[in-house]
Amino acid sequence: MAGRLKAPTGRYGGRTAEERQAERRRRFLDAALGLFGDTPGYRATTVAALSEAACLSTRQFYEEFRTLEDVLAALHLQVNDWAETAAFSALSGAEGLPLADRAAAIFRGYAANVTADPRRIRLSFVEIIGVSARLEEQRLARRARWVNLICQEAEAAVARGEAAPRDYRLAATAFIGSVNGLLHDWSSGWVDATLDEVVDELVRMLLGILRPADWPAPAPGHRPSGAGPVGAGRAVPRAPER
Structure with missing residues:
Protein backbone atom coordinates (compact mmCIF):
# COMPACT_ATOMS: atom_id res chain seq x y z
CA MET A 1 0.00 0.00 0.00
CA ALA A 2 1.39 3.39 -0.96
CA GLY A 3 1.60 5.98 1.79
CA ARG A 4 0.80 5.71 5.46
CA LEU A 5 -2.09 3.89 7.02
CA LYS A 6 -5.01 6.11 7.95
CA ALA A 7 -4.83 7.30 11.54
CA PRO A 8 -7.93 7.10 13.73
CA THR A 9 -10.00 10.26 14.21
CA GLY A 10 -12.22 11.57 17.00
CA ARG A 11 -11.71 12.15 20.73
CA TYR A 12 -10.57 9.31 23.00
CA GLY A 13 -9.52 9.44 26.65
CA GLY A 14 -10.06 13.20 26.69
CA ARG A 15 -7.56 13.84 23.88
CA THR A 16 -8.13 14.68 20.24
CA ALA A 17 -6.87 12.52 17.41
CA GLU A 18 -4.27 15.19 16.62
CA GLU A 19 -3.00 15.16 20.20
CA ARG A 20 -2.75 11.36 20.22
CA GLN A 21 -0.93 11.42 16.89
CA ALA A 22 1.57 14.01 18.14
CA GLU A 23 2.18 11.90 21.24
CA ARG A 24 2.80 8.75 19.16
CA ARG A 25 5.17 10.61 16.88
CA ARG A 26 7.10 11.97 19.87
CA ARG A 27 7.41 8.49 21.37
CA PHE A 28 8.73 7.06 18.10
CA LEU A 29 11.29 9.88 17.79
CA ASP A 30 12.37 9.54 21.43
CA ALA A 31 12.85 5.81 20.95
CA ALA A 32 14.70 6.37 17.67
CA LEU A 33 17.16 8.73 19.35
CA GLY A 34 18.04 5.93 21.75
CA LEU A 35 18.36 3.24 19.08
CA PHE A 36 19.88 5.27 16.23
CA GLY A 37 22.12 7.41 18.43
CA ASP A 38 23.38 4.59 20.63
CA THR A 39 22.92 0.82 20.27
CA PRO A 40 22.35 -0.77 17.81
CA GLY A 41 22.46 2.25 15.45
CA TYR A 42 20.23 3.18 12.54
CA ARG A 43 21.31 0.46 10.13
CA ALA A 44 20.72 -2.35 12.63
CA THR A 45 17.32 -1.11 13.84
CA THR A 46 14.08 -2.63 12.57
CA VAL A 47 10.55 -1.26 12.55
CA ALA A 48 9.58 -3.94 15.06
CA ALA A 49 12.44 -3.02 17.41
CA LEU A 50 11.63 0.67 17.22
CA SER A 51 7.94 0.05 17.84
CA GLU A 52 8.75 -2.12 20.84
CA ALA A 53 11.10 0.52 22.27
CA ALA A 54 8.35 3.14 21.86
CA CYS A 55 5.79 0.77 23.44
CA LEU A 56 3.67 1.09 20.32
CA SER A 57 2.63 -1.28 17.54
CA THR A 58 4.06 -1.59 14.04
CA ARG A 59 0.63 -0.59 12.75
CA GLN A 60 0.94 2.66 14.68
CA PHE A 61 4.41 3.13 13.18
CA TYR A 62 3.00 2.99 9.65
CA GLU A 63 0.31 5.47 10.63
CA GLU A 64 3.10 7.99 11.29
CA PHE A 65 5.95 7.05 8.94
CA ARG A 66 6.53 5.19 5.70
CA THR A 67 10.05 3.93 6.45
CA LEU A 68 12.77 4.07 9.09
CA ARG A 211 41.39 38.88 11.37
CA PRO A 212 44.36 37.50 9.41
CA ALA A 213 47.85 38.52 10.54
CA ASP A 214 48.40 40.70 7.47
CA TRP A 215 45.15 42.65 7.96
CA PRO A 216 45.77 46.26 9.04
CA ALA A 217 43.08 46.64 11.70
CA PRO A 218 41.41 50.07 11.71
CA ALA A 219 42.36 52.54 14.41
CA PRO A 220 39.95 52.76 17.38
CA GLY A 221 36.92 54.82 16.46
CA HIS A 222 37.40 54.30 12.72
CA ARG A 223 34.15 53.75 10.89
CA PRO A 224 34.11 52.02 7.48
CA SER A 225 32.33 53.93 4.76
CA GLY A 226 28.61 53.35 4.97
CA ALA A 227 28.83 51.50 8.28
CA GLY A 228 27.10 52.40 11.52
CA PRO A 229 28.94 53.52 14.65
CA VAL A 230 31.63 51.17 15.90
CA GLY A 231 30.12 48.69 18.35
CA ALA A 232 26.58 49.48 17.23
CA GLY A 233 24.19 46.57 17.51
CA ARG A 234 22.70 44.79 14.54
CA ALA A 235 19.36 43.14 14.10
CA VAL A 236 19.74 39.46 14.95
CA PRO A 237 19.36 37.35 11.79
CA ARG A 238 16.31 35.14 12.00
CA ALA A 239 16.57 31.40 11.63
CA PRO A 240 15.45 30.36 8.12
CA GLU A 241 11.84 29.26 7.88
CA ARG A 242 11.42 25.54 8.38
Whole structure:
Protein backbone atom coordinates (compact mmCIF):
# COMPACT_ATOMS: atom_id res chain seq x y z
CA MET A 1 0.00 0.00 0.00
CA ALA A 2 1.39 3.39 -0.96
CA GLY A 3 1.60 5.98 1.79
CA ARG A 4 0.80 5.71 5.46
CA LEU A 5 -2.09 3.89 7.02
CA LYS A 6 -5.01 6.11 7.95
CA ALA A 7 -4.83 7.30 11.54
CA PRO A 8 -7.93 7.10 13.73
CA THR A 9 -10.00 10.26 14.21
CA GLY A 10 -12.22 11.57 17.00
CA ARG A 11 -11.71 12.15 20.73
CA TYR A 12 -10.57 9.31 23.00
CA GLY A 13 -9.52 9.44 26.65
CA GLY A 14 -10.06 13.20 26.69
CA ARG A 15 -7.56 13.84 23.88
CA THR A 16 -8.13 14.68 20.24
CA ALA A 17 -6.87 12.52 17.41
CA GLU A 18 -4.27 15.19 16.62
CA GLU A 19 -3.00 15.16 20.20
CA ARG A 20 -2.75 11.36 20.22
CA GLN A 21 -0.93 11.42 16.89
CA ALA A 22 1.57 14.01 18.14
CA GLU A 23 2.18 11.90 21.24
CA ARG A 24 2.80 8.75 19.16
CA ARG A 25 5.17 10.61 16.88
CA ARG A 26 7.10 11.97 19.87
CA ARG A 27 7.41 8.49 21.37
CA PHE A 28 8.73 7.06 18.10
CA LEU A 29 11.29 9.88 17.79
CA ASP A 30 12.37 9.54 21.43
CA ALA A 31 12.85 5.81 20.95
CA ALA A 32 14.70 6.37 17.67
CA LEU A 33 17.16 8.73 19.35
CA GLY A 34 18.04 5.93 21.75
CA LEU A 35 18.36 3.24 19.08
CA PHE A 36 19.88 5.27 16.23
CA GLY A 37 22.12 7.41 18.43
CA ASP A 38 23.38 4.59 20.63
CA THR A 39 22.92 0.82 20.27
CA PRO A 40 22.35 -0.77 17.81
CA GLY A 41 22.46 2.25 15.45
CA TYR A 42 20.23 3.18 12.54
CA ARG A 43 21.31 0.46 10.13
CA ALA A 44 20.72 -2.35 12.63
CA THR A 45 17.32 -1.11 13.84
CA THR A 46 14.08 -2.63 12.57
CA VAL A 47 10.55 -1.26 12.55
CA ALA A 48 9.58 -3.94 15.06
CA ALA A 49 12.44 -3.02 17.41
CA LEU A 50 11.63 0.67 17.22
CA SER A 51 7.94 0.05 17.84
CA GLU A 52 8.75 -2.12 20.84
CA ALA A 53 11.10 0.52 22.27
CA ALA A 54 8.35 3.14 21.86
CA CYS A 55 5.79 0.77 23.44
CA LEU A 56 3.67 1.09 20.32
CA SER A 57 2.63 -1.28 17.54
CA THR A 58 4.06 -1.59 14.04
CA ARG A 59 0.63 -0.59 12.75
CA GLN A 60 0.94 2.66 14.68
CA PHE A 61 4.41 3.13 13.18
CA TYR A 62 3.00 2.99 9.65
CA GLU A 63 0.31 5.47 10.63
CA GLU A 64 3.10 7.99 11.29
CA PHE A 65 5.95 7.05 8.94
CA ARG A 66 6.53 5.19 5.70
CA THR A 67 10.05 3.93 6.45
CA LEU A 68 12.77 4.07 9.09
CA GLU A 69 14.58 6.53 6.84
CA ASP A 70 11.65 8.92 7.35
CA VAL A 71 12.19 8.63 11.10
CA LEU A 72 15.92 9.34 10.73
CA ALA A 73 15.17 12.35 8.54
CA ALA A 74 12.66 13.78 11.04
CA LEU A 75 15.01 13.16 13.96
CA HIS A 76 17.96 14.80 12.17
CA LEU A 77 15.86 17.92 11.57
CA GLN A 78 14.69 17.95 15.19
CA VAL A 79 18.23 17.71 16.57
CA ASN A 80 19.36 20.52 14.26
CA ASP A 81 16.38 22.63 15.27
CA TRP A 82 17.35 22.27 18.94
CA ALA A 83 20.93 23.36 18.20
CA GLU A 84 19.80 26.21 15.97
CA THR A 85 17.43 27.52 18.63
CA ALA A 86 20.23 27.46 21.20
CA ALA A 87 22.61 29.30 18.88
CA PHE A 88 20.10 32.02 17.98
CA SER A 89 19.16 32.46 21.62
CA ALA A 90 22.84 33.00 22.47
CA LEU A 91 23.16 35.31 19.48
CA SER A 92 20.30 37.45 20.73
CA GLY A 93 21.82 37.65 24.20
CA ALA A 94 25.21 38.70 22.78
CA GLU A 95 23.86 41.63 20.77
CA GLY A 96 26.22 44.62 20.94
CA LEU A 97 29.18 42.69 22.41
CA PRO A 98 32.67 42.86 20.84
CA LEU A 99 33.33 40.25 18.16
CA ALA A 100 35.36 37.85 20.35
CA ASP A 101 32.76 37.86 23.14
CA ARG A 102 29.92 37.51 20.66
CA ALA A 103 31.53 34.53 18.93
CA ALA A 104 32.28 32.87 22.29
CA ALA A 105 28.67 33.26 23.44
CA ILE A 106 27.26 31.78 20.23
CA PHE A 107 29.58 28.77 20.26
CA ARG A 108 29.06 28.09 23.93
CA GLY A 109 25.31 28.05 23.37
CA TYR A 110 25.63 25.76 20.34
CA ALA A 111 28.22 23.43 21.87
CA ALA A 112 26.35 23.08 25.14
CA ASN A 113 23.26 21.99 23.24
CA VAL A 114 24.80 19.49 20.82
CA THR A 115 27.05 17.90 23.45
CA ALA A 116 24.34 17.67 26.11
CA ASP A 117 23.38 14.28 24.67
CA PRO A 118 26.10 12.26 22.85
CA ARG A 119 23.36 10.48 20.90
CA ARG A 120 22.60 13.71 19.05
CA ILE A 121 26.21 14.00 17.88
CA ARG A 122 26.36 10.40 16.70
CA LEU A 123 23.09 10.74 14.85
CA SER A 124 24.05 14.03 13.14
CA PHE A 125 27.70 13.31 12.37
CA VAL A 126 27.81 9.52 11.96
CA GLU A 127 24.52 7.69 11.46
CA ILE A 128 23.11 9.97 8.76
CA ILE A 129 26.23 9.78 6.57
CA GLY A 130 25.82 7.72 3.40
CA VAL A 131 22.25 6.57 4.04
CA SER A 132 20.74 7.93 0.83
CA ALA A 133 20.97 10.79 -1.65
CA ARG A 134 17.88 12.31 -0.05
CA LEU A 135 19.40 12.43 3.43
CA GLU A 136 22.74 13.65 2.10
CA GLU A 137 20.91 16.55 0.49
CA GLN A 138 19.12 17.27 3.77
CA ARG A 139 22.38 17.08 5.75
CA LEU A 140 24.15 19.50 3.40
CA ALA A 141 21.15 21.84 3.38
CA ARG A 142 21.25 22.08 7.18
CA ARG A 143 25.02 22.60 7.11
CA ALA A 144 24.46 25.43 4.62
CA ARG A 145 22.30 27.20 7.20
CA TRP A 146 25.24 27.25 9.62
CA VAL A 147 27.54 28.49 6.86
CA ASN A 148 25.07 31.30 6.13
CA LEU A 149 25.03 32.27 9.81
CA ILE A 150 28.83 32.53 9.91
CA CYS A 151 28.82 34.59 6.70
CA GLN A 152 26.16 36.95 8.06
CA GLU A 153 28.11 37.47 11.27
CA ALA A 154 31.34 37.99 9.30
CA GLU A 155 29.72 40.57 7.04
CA ALA A 156 28.35 42.44 10.07
CA ALA A 157 31.81 42.37 11.69
CA VAL A 158 33.32 43.81 8.49
CA ALA A 159 30.74 46.61 8.54
CA ARG A 160 31.71 47.40 12.16
CA GLY A 161 35.41 47.44 11.29
CA GLU A 162 36.06 44.29 13.34
CA ALA A 163 37.02 41.95 10.47
CA ALA A 164 38.84 42.03 7.15
CA PRO A 165 36.63 42.50 4.07
CA ARG A 166 36.52 39.36 1.88
CA ASP A 167 34.22 36.64 0.60
CA TYR A 168 33.83 34.34 3.62
CA ARG A 169 31.75 31.51 2.15
CA LEU A 170 34.62 29.09 1.49
CA ALA A 171 36.26 29.82 4.84
CA ALA A 172 32.92 29.47 6.66
CA THR A 173 32.31 26.09 5.01
CA ALA A 174 35.74 24.85 6.09
CA PHE A 175 35.22 26.23 9.59
CA ILE A 176 31.86 24.48 10.07
CA GLY A 177 33.53 21.21 9.07
CA SER A 178 36.13 21.84 11.77
CA VAL A 179 33.42 22.58 14.35
CA ASN A 180 31.61 19.33 13.59
CA GLY A 181 34.77 17.25 13.58
CA LEU A 182 36.17 18.67 16.80
CA LEU A 183 32.90 18.36 18.72
CA HIS A 184 32.45 14.77 17.52
CA ASP A 185 36.02 13.85 18.53
CA TRP A 186 35.59 15.55 21.91
CA SER A 187 32.30 13.77 22.55
CA SER A 188 33.93 10.45 21.64
CA GLY A 189 36.70 10.98 24.19
CA TRP A 190 39.47 11.48 21.63
CA VAL A 191 40.24 15.05 22.70
CA ASP A 192 41.67 15.62 26.19
CA ALA A 193 40.13 19.00 26.94
CA THR A 194 37.17 20.57 28.67
CA LEU A 195 34.24 21.80 26.61
CA ASP A 196 35.21 25.40 27.47
CA GLU A 197 38.69 24.74 26.10
CA VAL A 198 37.18 23.31 22.91
CA VAL A 199 34.97 26.37 22.50
CA ASP A 200 37.89 28.72 23.18
CA GLU A 201 39.91 26.98 20.46
CA LEU A 202 37.04 27.30 17.97
CA VAL A 203 36.72 31.01 18.78
CA ARG A 204 40.47 31.49 18.21
CA MET A 205 40.15 29.70 14.86
CA LEU A 206 37.25 31.91 13.81
CA LEU A 207 39.00 35.12 14.88
CA GLY A 208 42.07 34.01 12.93
CA ILE A 209 39.88 33.70 9.83
CA LEU A 210 38.20 37.07 10.38
CA ARG A 211 41.39 38.88 11.37
CA PRO A 212 44.36 37.50 9.41
CA ALA A 213 47.85 38.52 10.54
CA ASP A 214 48.40 40.70 7.47
CA TRP A 215 45.15 42.65 7.96
CA PRO A 216 45.77 46.26 9.04
CA ALA A 217 43.08 46.64 11.70
CA PRO A 218 41.41 50.07 11.71
CA ALA A 219 42.36 52.54 14.41
CA PRO A 220 39.95 52.76 17.38
CA GLY A 221 36.92 54.82 16.46
CA HIS A 222 37.40 54.30 12.72
CA ARG A 223 34.15 53.75 10.89
CA PRO A 224 34.11 52.02 7.48
CA SER A 225 32.33 53.93 4.76
CA GLY A 226 28.61 53.35 4.97
CA ALA A 227 28.83 51.50 8.28
CA GLY A 228 27.10 52.40 11.52
CA PRO A 229 28.94 53.52 14.65
CA VAL A 230 31.63 51.17 15.90
CA GLY A 231 30.12 48.69 18.35
CA ALA A 232 26.58 49.48 17.23
CA GLY A 233 24.19 46.57 17.51
CA ARG A 234 22.70 44.79 14.54
CA ALA A 235 19.36 43.14 14.10
CA VAL A 236 19.74 39.46 14.95
CA PRO A 237 19.36 37.35 11.79
CA ARG A 238 16.31 35.14 12.00
CA ALA A 239 16.57 31.40 11.63
CA PRO A 240 15.45 30.36 8.12
CA GLU A 241 11.84 29.26 7.88
CA ARG A 242 11.42 25.54 8.38
